[in-house]
Amino acid sequence: MKDIIEGFMDLVKERNGHEPEFLQAVEEVAETVIPYIVQHDIYHGKNILLRMVEPERAITFRVCWVDDSGEIQVNRGYRVQMNSAIGPYKGGLRFHPTVNMSILKFLAFEQVFKNSLTTLPMGGGKGGSDFDPKGKSDNEIMRFCHSFMSELFRHIGHNTDVPAGDIGVGAREIGFLFGMYKKLRNEFTGVLTGKGMSWGGSLIRPEATGYGTVYFAESMLGTKDDSFKAKRVVISGSGNVAQYAAEKVIQLGGKVLTLSDSSGYIYDADGIDAEKLAFVMELKNIKRGRISEYVKVYPNATFVSGKTPWEVVCDVALPCATQNELNEDDANTLLSNGCMCVSEGANMPSTKEAVTAFHKAKILFAPGKASNAGGVATSGLEMTQNSLRFNWTRNEVDVKLKEIMANIHDTCIQYGKDDDGYVDYVKGANIAGFVKVADAMLAQGIV
Numbered sequence: 498m499k500d501i502i503e504g505f506m507d508l509v510k511e512r513n514g515h516e517p518e519f520l521q522a523v524e525e526v527a528e529t530v531i532p533y534i535v536q537h538d539i540y541h542g543k544n545i546l547l548r549m550v551e552p553e554r555a556i557t558f559r560v561c562w563v564d565d566s567g568e569i570q571v572n573r574g575y576r577v578q579m580n581s582a583i584g585p586y587k588g589g590l591r592f593h594p595t596v597n598m599s600i601l602k603f604l605a606f607e608q609v610f611k612n613s614l615t616t617l618p619m620g621g622g623k624g625g626s627d628f629d630p631k632g633k634s635d636n637e638i639m640r641f642c643h644s645f646m647s648e649l650f651r652h653i654g655h656n657t658d659v660p661a662g663d664i665g666v667g668a669r670e671i672g673f674l675f676g677m678y679k680k681l682r683n684e685f686t687g688v689l690t691g692k693g694m695s696w697g698g699s700l701i702r703p704e705a706t707g708y709g710t711v712y713f714a715e716s717m718l719g720t721k722d723d724s725f726k727a728k729r730v731v732i733s734g735s736g737n738v739a740q741y742a743a744e745k746v747i748q749l750g751g752k753v754l755t756l757s758d759s760s761g762y763i764y765d766a767d768g769i770d771a772e773k774l775a776f777v778m779e780l781k782n783i784k785r786g787r788i789s790e791y792v793k794v795y796p797n798a799t800f801v802s803g804k805t806p807w808e809v810v811c812d813v814a815l816p817c818a819t820q821n822e823l824n825e826d827d828a829n830t831l832l833s834n835g836c837m838c839v840s841e842g843a844n845m846p847s848t849k850e851a852v853t854a855f856h857k858a859k860i861l862f863a864p865g866k867a868s869n870a871g872g873v874a875t876s877g878l879e880m881t882q883n884s885l886r887f888n889w890t891r892n893e894v895d896v897k898l899k900e901i902m903a904n905i906h907d908t909c910i911q912y913g914k915d916d917d918g919y920v921d922y923v924k925g926a927n928i929a930g931f932v933k934v935a936d937a938m939l940a941q942g943i944v
């Protein structure tokens with residue numbers, strides 16, 4: 498088996514050798530899916546995984562815009578349309594200086610499996626730009642978004658490709674992007690998700706990824722007759738996913754000890770309660786401040802500069818910032834401190850070695866493509882509401898989100914239970930995600 502997997506990875510490396518994040522994401526899938534393919538004749542001789550690692554289409558484009566001092570700035574825009582076997586491409590846009598083709602291909606590849614797991618009819622894609630929104634005025638953000646959409650609009654549509662937010666793209670950016678799309682196409686459709694509530698957005702969409710990550714962890718804890726009650730929870734990030742993961746943990750009776758950003762983390766031994774979280778939301782979403790400012794208002798807390806929060810003793814860890822933010826040493830620290838459950842809110846936040854350490858210790862570990870699928874699932878519900886020109890209530894969407902997360906959890910158990918009873922959620926998510934997409938590709942022939 499090892500030879501088959503290595504042979505496959507050699508082929509992928511030949512074409513994508515300069516894309517480390519993409520290779521990391523493909524290898525994790527290959528290690529669990531190739532053994533399944535070998536056991537199932539219908540996939541033999543079809544090169545199905547090799548077809549899945551090649552994007553159906555990947556575009557890059559120039560994005561020129563004028564900053565507040567009148568200087569012309571040039572950024573690069575991208576859209577990776579990975580797989581449309583089960584529905585229109587669907588996946589977020591990331592605006593961050595580190596964005597490149599490797600990162601977007603890894604995200605688009607993961608998205609294919611994630612979207613399949615939701616059971617909704619959505620293919621996978623991802624896009625964005627190396628534009629850095631930090632420190633930009635609202636007008637600069639608007640000019641950039643308008644310029645970005647003046648090219649992207651040709652490649653997307655509500656039945657073709659439906660982008661959403663991701664790092665650096667929140668409600669403000671989605672608004673500017675939608676405004677330009679609508680002007681250029683002269684149509685009002687659900688071409689983007691994460692829209693404002695008064696113009697086609699879905700209730701619970703902002704909360705969905707963070708809430709879903711916690712619902713998934715609650716299901717995992719449930720397999721041990723346990724829950725979030727009185728659990729010490731360490732969260733990284735302080736953006737969209739981290740904020741709403743924290744909110745749901747607090748609601749379920751857990752104690753949130755940390756939040757972070759790229760400068761460091763804050764540790765509040767008294768717990769970040771609802772009132773303190775409201776302060777963080779205003780600080781980050783409206784004032785666009787840094788998490789270190791928390792300790793000025795709550796002096797019992799400490800700010801630890803330049804570090805990630807995995808050294809803090811906890812029962813549950815929720816990495817909600819970015820890829821590869823939790824390495825093998827961090828995993829070993831979490832394990833030696835007694836951490837029993839890790840649910841990924843971010844995409845691929847744990848390195849391969851960290852995941853191996855969690856699996857070896859047989860703790861509860863959920864990969865992002867399963868545990869953070871609540872965001873895209875709710876985007877799928879937003880697409881349905883837009884098509885029907887109809888709105889579900891907050892409670893209706895939350896009930897559907899909970900159901901979807903519980904179904905994903907059960908599907909992971911179905912495909913991921915080892916002979917000794919341990920649930921390998923990585924294997925479960927990869928195989929379940931693969932089967933639906935692969936079967937659709939087989940049915941549609943070689944296209």
Ligand code: NAP
Pocket residue numbers: 662663664665666667706734735736737738739757758759760817818819820822842843844869870872873
């Ligand atoms: P966001 O609102 O932009 O927040 C990102 C957070 O992560 C910020 O606190 C940011 O800190 C921190 N961060 C970014 N790069 C970092 C780095 N290199 N080191 C340390 N911290 C870093 O983005 P988000 O929507 O919460 O997304 C977070 C993660 O969840 C990403 O992996 C994303 O792909 C994934 N995800 C998001 C959704 C969604 O619906 N939004 C859905 C599924 C998965 P700074 O401000 O200092 O950069």
